Structures are given as structure tokens and as C-alpha cells.
Amino acid sequence: MTGGAHGVASEFLGATVRTATPLLLASIGEVVAERAGVINIGLEGVVLAGSFGALIGATHGGVAAAYAAAAICGLAMAAVFAVFVLWTSADQIITGTAITLLALGLTGTLYRSIYGATGALLTLSTEQPLSIPVLSGIPWIGQALFAQPPITYFAYLTVPAVWWWMYRTHGGLALRAVGESPRAAAAAGISPRRVRLLALLFGGLLGGIAGGMLVVAQAGTFAEGMSSGRGFVAIAIVVLGRWHPVGVAIAALVFGAASALQYLLQALGLALPYQLFLALPYLLTLAGLAGVAGRVLAPAALARNDEELA
């Protein structure tokens, strides 16, 4: 820390980015799923499964193995969700809740059976920050944005990549068509079920990596239920970001900044209860939803199951 205002600002930005990036990854995945008309409340479970996968991967391999395992676990949870929602037309909200419970129970049981009931504090090999030359030298924001673990840069890149794919390719058009009107899409020769399956799996992949990031790039260890609501927050961020990749990126940053506010206010010496700061991002999200949700339309077919999904 260089001390003074610069140090505080740098710490604030660093904390913002740290909180925002896992949320960004998870919500970019969820945007794709929701634009196909599926809301996956089980994202919380997907993220948690990803964290657990990263634990397994990191203990048996290195950082790369951790992310691979995280992605696979996230993918698996999303696949279970997809099977129930797309093939038995089960209710999306209830299925998602069950997926979250399933992940909480499975990871807890397996964690205790593998690592013992006491859950000895594990320290895992973590991802080291990689400074990007020139960019990391930008005053104020350089260190916070561009001296991060590589996975953070991956998260940045998903935003333009998903935006481009969603709005500039036939695949993206098909995705949005299915989210607005599966029947019309089917009439145009698109298989809504196939599109939704792939969208959900993509969401599971990114959600799993987001969970892995919590372990490998941040905590350096696993704790039961360590996703602690990030999956739920990511779903709110999708609404706040108006179902648009760029909007989602902004919303994730705002949530991260709200969470990081505690560092700033602590530095100012304000003696407010810390729980207020913990609750603040959630309250701001609720306020933001009240401001946004009334004016913006969700994908028309969101959370609906059509019987004749082909």
C-alpha cells in the first residue's frame, strides 16, 4: 500500500474487482440461459459444486486441474437441472431450488467423508496474479484491474465474446428467438430443447468456473456452503443488467463496489455495524431491481415450459 487516498482507492477497487468477477462469470452464463427462456435458480448449487470440484482438482493436480474439475462439476449440476426442466417439463423454480439443496447436501457429505468431520483447514495451491505490462501501470485502476489472476482476464473476455455471439451470429439469434417464442423458433427449424440444453450447459460451465475461482483465486481453501448466496445474487444481477452482457458486467461491478464500500467507510473511520455493510449490496440490489424490473421486459418465454418443446 502506498498509503493515503491512493492506497484506499486501490484497495477499494481491488475489493470491487475481487467480488465482482465470480459474480460476472456466473451471471454471464446465466444471461445466456435466460435469453433461451430458462431461469436456473440452481445456479447457487452450480457455483458451490464448482467450488467443491476445484477443491478436488487442486488437491490432486494444479490450478488447471482445479478449474477443469470445477467446470465439470458445474456442468453436471446444470445437466441434472436441464434433464428435469427440458425432458419432464418440471417447474424451473422448484427444480432450481432442489438443485441448490442437492449441491449443499452432496458437497457437505462428500467433503466431510473425504476430509474428515472436523474439516481440517486445507491450504491449496492458488493462482498467482499475472500483471499485464503497461495496463497494470495505469495510475489508480491499473493494479486493481490488471494485476489479477489469469481467470479474471478470462472473465473480462467473456463479456465481449458473449455479446458478439449473442447479437452477431446465427447461433445467438436462435438463442434469443427461443427465449422469446419457442414455437416460432421451432417453426423456423430450430430445436428449442437443443438450444436450451446448450445454453444451460454453458451457464453451468461458467457457474462452475466461478465457484472454482472462489477456491483457487481467492480463498485458497474450501468451506461448506462457501458460495454463500453468490449464485442467487448472480441471478439478480442478470435482471439488473437487463439481460444484456454489457449491462450484466456493469451490474456486477456495482454490486462489487457496494460490497467493497466497507473498506472505504472503515478507512474513513465510520463506526457503523459491519452487518450493515454486508447487507448493503443486497439492499442496493433490491432497490435496483425495483428501479429496473418494472421498466424492462424479460425474455417473453422466461420460466415457461412449452409442452411441445421439440
Place this chain on the structure above:
Amino acid sequence: MLPAIIGGIVAATALLLAVGGYDVAAAARALVGGSFGSWYAFGSGTLVRATPLVLTGLSVAIAFRAGVFNIGAEGQFLAGAAAATAVALALGDASRLVALTLPLFAGCLAGALWAGIAAVLRSRFNVLEVISTLLLNFVAGFGVSYLVRGPLQEPTHIYPQTSTISLAAQLPRLGAATRLHAGSLIALACACIAWWVMRSTAAGFRVRAAGANANAAAIAGQIDVRRTTMRAFLVSGALAGVAGAIEVMGVTFALYENISPGYGYTAIAVALLARLDPAGVIVTGVLFGALDSGAAAMQRDANVPSVVVMVVEAAVILALLAADRIRIQPRAHAAVAETVIAETAA
């Protein structure tokens, strides 16, 4: 159908435990012994845990019936528990009647208010209640954390919990043999009333109609759908709030963090397994109470992590979804909607 589902889930859980390297036979003995094995286990374990589950289960069942996805029973439970504790502590040694009724009422009100936030967000601002209730669950958790470390902390300021509420505010035990308290009778009464209201009254009919098909209810039934669903939402919150109040007044006698081991989430499995029928919630509440109680014994005696219960809960929900094709969303209830229209026309 039900036996097949239960059998399948039992087998799957046993398999999971076997894979995890646990002694399945010992686990099963502990599970049964800790839930139905003795009168003490049944009363102090199963029924004590069933009490909040029946109430939160009713909360979810009524909301879902009305087409409201209230996933916030957990937060409403915490709000009720906090309000009941605050009122009970403030009252001190009031007369028995006041000391018992006011905290219960406060819990009821706090639960309804907490749900009311999400209800207003839905009706005024179009915010999906699924998201708002989930977020409010976290806010409620932070709120309780603040209370037990701040204004309501016990006088020595060592433990993150409140003082014990006065004897007058503690719900009486039902007999000396077990820890079963009068709160279980309140839960039972609530379930019976809810069953009667939903089945036999105009209000219950409006709730079912609005939840089954909002358009048909509004057009053919002349029902004010928005008002009906909002009222159901508030009642749902009140029930979860009462559950929190009863947990404090009958079991813990103080407020602390993690006072709920996820009753609000288990409630979803309780309600769905009961097919959203309030009378059925009594049975499924006891079933899940037994499961919780048995799992605690399993952890104690067979060293099996009790979180395995969550896997069972998830399996119950998923099995029901697959077997029954339960769909609560309005448009999927064409058949019910037709009945409603027919009933209204007659």
C-alpha cells in the same frame, strides 16, 4: 407411487453413504432410533422439529397455491424469531397471558411484514418474488447477526446471542416426559384452519382460482387477483414468522445466529410432498421432522454428516417433479382452470 419414491430415495441415500465409506447399518439404526425409536426420541426430536416444518410448510403451500413463489420462508422465520425475542425481552416478567401472546403476535406480524416487502416489490415494481425473497433471506440473516451482537446481546457481551426470555414467555411443555411444547398444538391448529379455509371458504377458493389460472379467475370469477395473491403472500409470511416465534419461545428461549437449520428451505420439500395440501403438510412435516431428528442422531452415533438430509430433500423434490409432473405455474393448470370456470358458472 409414494412408497416407490420413498423406497428409491432410501436406496439412493444408502448407496451414497456406502460410497462415502460409512457404516450403513449403524446409520440406519441411528436414524430410526433417533426419530421413531422411543417415545422420548419421537416427542423431543421428531415432533419438536416437525413443529417449525409444519408451519413453514404451510407458508410455502399457501403461497404456491396462490401462484406466489415465496422462497423466503427462511427470512420470514428469522424476522419472526427476532421480533418475538425482542418483545419477550422487553416485556420481562409480564403476566403469563401477555408474555405468551404478544411475542407470538409480534412474530406473526414481523413475518408478514418481511414477506410484505417482497409483495410490494412484486405488485408495484414487477420484481420477481423468487429473487427478492432469496435476497431478503440474506438480509434477515445479517439483521439477526447484528441484533445478537448489538442491541439485543446478552449483558456480559461475550456470546453472540440474546439473554434467555423470561419463564412467563416460554411455551408450556406438554407433559414432563419429553421436550414437546404447546407450540406443536399451535402448528396443528394452523394446519387445520388452513385446510378448512383453503377447502371450504370463499377466500380459499379465490386463492386456488388465482393460483390456478389468473386470467380465468379475473374474467370468469370476477376475482381481484392482485389483492388475493398479495394477501396469500402476507399470510404465508405470517405463518413462517409464527414458526420463528415458536422456535424461540418453545425450544431455544434465546435468539442467536443460525437459529434456523434451513427450515425455510426444507419447507419447500414439505409442502411439495404434501401436494400443497395443508392437511397433508401435517404428515409430511412430521416425516421431515423425523428425518432431521434421525439425521442428528446419525451424526452423533454413526458419525454420518447430517447434511446428507439435504440430499434426501432434494431427491424427494426431484422425484416428485419427475413422477408427478407437479406444475404450479398458472398456465400449466388448464384442467384446474376449467373446473374453476365450471364451478363459478354453476
